[in-house]
Amino acid sequence: MNKSTSAPEIYRPQLEEALRMSEETFVARLATWVVLEMRSGHDEFAAKLLADTPQRPHQRIALPLALHLAAQLDKKLPANHRARFKQSWLAALEQAPTADEMIAGLTVIRYFDSKVLRGKRGYITALLPKTSNAALETFSEAELLRLGRLLMELKMTPMGKAVIRHGKARFTNSPHFELLDFDALMLGKNVRHDRWVLEENLERARMLALNLPREQQESVLKEIQIREKALPEVPDIFGGMLSRLQSMFGGEGVDDEDEGFF
Numbered sequence: 001m002n003k004s005t006s007a008p009e010i011y012r013p014q015l016e017e018a019l020r021m022s023e024e025t026f027v028a029r030l031a032t033w034v035v036l037e038m039r040s041g042h043d044e045f046a047a048k049l050l051a052d053t054p055q056r057p058h059q060r061i062a063l064p065l066a067l068h069l070a071a072q073l074d075k076k077l078p079a080n081h082r083a084r085f086k087q088s089w090l091a092a093l094e095q096a097p098t099a100d101e102m103i104a105g106l107t108v109i110r111y112f113d114s115k116v117l118r119g120k121r122g123y124i125t126a127l128l129p130k131t132s133n134a135a136l137e138t139f140s141e142a143e144l145l146r147l148g149r150l151l152m153e154l155k156m157t158p159m160g161k162a163v164i165r166h167g168k169a170r171f172t173n174s175p176h177f178e179l180l181d182f183d184a185l186m187l188g189k190n191v192r193h194d195r196w197v198l199e200e201n202l203e204r205a206r207m208l209a210l211n212l213p214r215e216q217q218e219s220v221l222k223e224i225q226i227r228e229k230a231l232p233e234v235p236d237i238f239g240g241m242l243s244r245l246q247s248m249f250g251g252e253g254v255d256d257e258d259e260g261f262f
Helices: 008-020 026-039 043-052 059-073 079-092 099-113 120-127 141-153 157-170 176-186 191-209 214-229 237-248
Strands: none
Touching: 008 026, 026 043, 026 059, 026 079, 026 099, 059 079, 059 099, 059 120, 099 120, 099 141, 141 157, 141 176, 157 176, 176 191, 176 214, 191 214
């Protein structure tokens, strides 16, 4: 925040409007505002802000975590406030989070991850210590899809893939896990070489979509079309081999008399 907007009567309406327009990031933005007020010595306003702001679903875990992370990132916040927020976060973990609370917490971590968050893996495993079949059994299809996507976005690839495998095995008629598997592969380093696997994902999704009600079927088919446009180019294996051979034998190209041989 620059000096021209440092007065509360200037920045508070702006932050209030930004908060009102937020959806997924609501809890994280609220926590950031609270910590800003406390760092500025406006403890009473910060407490009132927390008390008067309507609660969002599943914020029992998300809000203490957001306050703790916002405090960790604000180095000007007095140490006693930082310690209090850490203790509140640890106290919230004494009751195991529900599936929805885990997802809300991961959404908070994703918000702060863009701000060079340290110890990300520890916070994630505190929320979701296991991704075994038994641990994921209580998650609905929609929750598993959301969980898998968040883990992949947070670059927790092994955990994300475990969620995708569980979803594909448990919801065998759902095309959505094939699409999520496609998206996960697209985040990989060897995506060009995975073209064939990606195409198989989309073909399986297409076949599964045929069993859905018409409206849902059309939605999935549109998703498939979007992903088809994002498919990587097929690796030119032959061209690559030819270039290597030419390099090995010192050739700069094909002789004129050999043109058209292939």
